[in-house]
Amino acid sequence: MQFTFYFLITLLITFLISLGLTPIVKLIVIKIGAVDMPNERRINKVPMPSAGGLAIFIAFTLSCLVILPKIVGVVVPNITFLKYISPYIIASSLVVITGLVDDIKEISPKQKTFGIVVAGLIIWFFTKARFDSMTLPILGLVKFDWWLSLLLTIIWILSLTNAVNLMDGLDGLVSGVSIISLTTIGIIGYFFLGEINVYVSIAIFTLIAAILGFLPYNFNPAKIYLGDTGALFLGFMISVVSLQGLKNATFVAVLTPMLIFGVPITDTVFAIIRRKLNNQSITSPDRMHLHHRLISLGFSHRGAVLMIYAITLIFSFIALLINVSSRLGASMLLVASLIGVELFAEMVGIFGEKRTPLLKLMKLLGNPKYRHFMIAQHRIRRNKKRAEKNKDN
DSSP states (O other): OHHHHHHHHHHHHHHHHHHHHHHHHHHHHHHHTOEEOOOTTOSOSSOEEOOTHHHHHHHHHHIIIIIHHHHHTTTSOHHHHHHHHHHHHHHHHHHHHHHHHHHHSOOOHHHHHHHHHHHHHHHHHHSSOSOOEEEETTTEEEEOOHHHHHHHHHHHHHHHHHHHHHHOOSTTHHHHHHHHHHHHHHHHHHHTOTTSOHHHHHHHHHHHHHHHHHHHHHSSSOSSOOHHHHHHHHHHHHHHHHHHTTTTEEHHHHHHHHHHTHHHHHHHHHHHHHHHHTTOOTTOOOSOSHHHHHHHTTOOHHHHHHHHHHHHHHHHHHHHHHTTSOHHHHHHHHHHHHHHHHHHHHHHTSSOTTOOHHHHHHHHHHOHHHHHHHHHHHHHHHHHHHHHHHHHO
């Protein structure tokens, strides 16, 4: 009871630190040149201070290194929590520095990847947040060699970090989605995943408090952006805390964070597929991400953000259901989710207006006129090919 009271006070202090630091950070980032200039890919029409994620990082770090060790000492010795949290702070510092450099002077994707990989190596070598083994439905427990554990851990961190970063296109989008996702994984970790200890829950809810302090300045109309500084930091921390629940994971445990972070993951996967279909580099930017498509369909800036919040809540709810469902129920939920995601993606045109295979199939099955029209078109094309072939002969 005493610990709970002090922890709630700590969350309030973390929130207030972030709330008070953000205007100061705004002045600093303007002076150092971390400003988002308008261009054809960006939503902002005027220069906007970026790198606001510094406020979140500083508030989170101060709470973890100064305040939390004292109240955690009510339960366990202080040094234990400091030993636990220090590698995460050091690794995330590298990610924040990488993002800050990119906000001031844009760096290449390879350079950003290098910074994230180095941070990921720190996590793998100095913490227990890693893939060690996995329990698969048919194969049972599969243990990973050290090199495979390292590879899977780095891929997981890189994938989620970049997915969150790619989603950062509207005011308050990443901040709000991160709050929803972290809250869900904190709840699931506390109630369902025994591997996640009390330290992880403490770190998760402290980070949420820091984001909440920043959100009033970041929500539409934004006064400051997260920048790569904040988006990479939040993506990195999300990937790391979700890894805590994947140590010696079951198949459901692996699916859980993938569903919770369904919005950034699916948006990134669809972006890769779309760019491959268009013969573009997977790192080339475009205006076909989910938030871009929602705005093009007539959503306001704030409306698009709230819609994505709602989608994130749906993914989170499904993740909660999977953890209390039978194997058959979980499988049915997963299949239904995949179909729903594909259908939604086609309806908003993420792949392009003409790439809607599922919608076309549904129209073929449910619309006789369309079915007859498509059959007629197929016959015309077939007869045309035959005529050209006979002409050549």
